[in-house]
Amino acid sequence: MAGRQQMEWARIRADNGTEVTGVVEDGMLHPRAALGSAESAGGPIPLAGATLLPPxxxxxxxxxxxxxxxxxxxxxxxxxxxxxxxxxxxxxxxxxxxxxxxxxxxxxxxxxxxxxxxxxxxxxxxxxxxxxxxxxxxxxxxxxxxxxxxxxxxxxxxxxxxxxxxxxxxxxxxxxxxxxxxxxxxxxxxxxxxxxxxxxxxxxxxxxxxxxxxxxxxxxxxxxxxxxxxxxxxxxxxxxxxxxxxxxxxxxxxxxxxx
Structure with a gap:
């Protein structure tokens, strides 16, 4: 983990069943390579319809x-x-x-x-x-x-x-x-x-x-x-x-x- 770059982190199961960790902003999850990482891991995913998992x-x-x-x-x-x-x-x-x-x-x-x-x-x-x-x-x-x-x-x-x-x-x-x-x-x-x-x-x-x-x-x-x-x-x-x-x-x- 790289520290406190972002304020709110979550982990979700997307509609396609993929489990993704990322930063929450404006109702979207912005995927990251790992918890605390600044490296992007794909485009934003709407939280609506996704399942929140243990973060x-x-x-x-x-x-x-x-x-x-x-x-x-x-x-x-x-x-x-x-x-x-x-x-x-x-x-x-x-x-x-x-x-x-x-x-x-x-x-x-x-x-x-x-x-x-x-x-x-x-x-x-x-x-x-x-x-x-x-x-x-x-x-x-x-x-x-x-x-x-x-x-x-x-x-x-x-x-x-x-x-x-x-x-x-x-x-x-x-x-x-x-x-x-x-x-x-x-x-x-x-x-x-x-x-x-x-x-x-x-x-x-x-x-x-x-x-x-x-x-x-x-x-x-x-x-x-x-x-x-x-x-x-x-x-x-x-x-x-x-x-x-x-x-x-x-x-x-x-x-x-x-x-």
Whole structure:
């Protein structure tokens, strides 16, 4: 990736079935050779009639837990010195407009509206300043969680299983490269009702701090996704509901829940 040349990036499936990554402008997708590339890969494609896909395909999908001050205070959690995180399998990846089918006997399943960091260049053991430069942009995330599965076995919290079912890692609709994360508010609508709303600037660790600290544990690579964690207001969802994560400045990320 070459950095922040453009503001809004998306990935679509065109009418002919071709999957294309490019820059969104005036209702058109302008294809590029790769995410972040300035090299054109064809003429513009109308977004009308195209299917929005997850805006990138990450090599790693990392999710944070306990990264918001309000939630930590309400639950009596200590402030972590290092990100507390898990990995979601790539088979959980879903995009805007997807249908998320709940497997039988999952018990309570929660939405978790989150801000997602998209990595723009390979980084390992980087400083906070270098980490800020490695962030390509931001997207919306719905980190769906089978809460009863997570705590079903008292000897082993099942983070991967609880957060790894097909469709439980929703990202999109686009990646915004020209946005100040501190100005953003993460909201979740269930149908027409607002069920979650919190400021991104309540994070315990900033995006640059998160990237810096994670880069000491593993090499982060272009298109990797880091979900910054959620705050107060995550609630159960059920079949038949439409759940939409909304971040003004990025967009709306809807999914339909089915069984």
């Amino acid at each position: 990138c395909i990450p090599g790693k999908f990392i999710g944070l837990w306990n990264n918001f001050k309000a939630a930590a205070e309400r639950n009596g959690w200590d402030t972590p010195e290092h990100p507390l995180y898990f990995l979601k399998p790539l088979s959980s990846l879903a995009g805007p407009g997807a249908t998320v089918t709940l497997a039988p006997d999952l018990g309570r399943v929660l939405f978790e509206g989150e801000l997602g960091i998209v990595i723009g260049k390979t980084c390992s053991h980087v400083s906070v300043e270098e980490a800020a430069e490695a962030i390509f942009g931001y997207t919306c995330v719905n980190d769906i969680t089978a809460l009863d599965i997570l705590n079903a076995d008292p000897s082993f919290p099942q983070w991967t299983r609880a957060k790894g079912f097909d469709g439980f890692g929703v990202i999109g609709p686009v990646i915004q490269t020209d946005v100040n994360w501190e100005d953003l508010t993460v909201k979740v609508m269930v149908g027409e009702r607002e069920r979650q709303s919190y400021p991104a600037n309540d994070m315990i660790m900033s995006p640059a701090q998160i990237v810096s600290k994670l880069s000491a544990d593993m090499t982060l690579e272009p298109s990797d996704i880091i979900a910054c964690g959620t705050s107060i207001g995550a609630r159960p969802i059920k079949a038949g509901q439409e759940v939409t994560v909304v971040v003004d400045g990025i967009g709306a990320l809807p999914v339909t829940i089915a069984d």
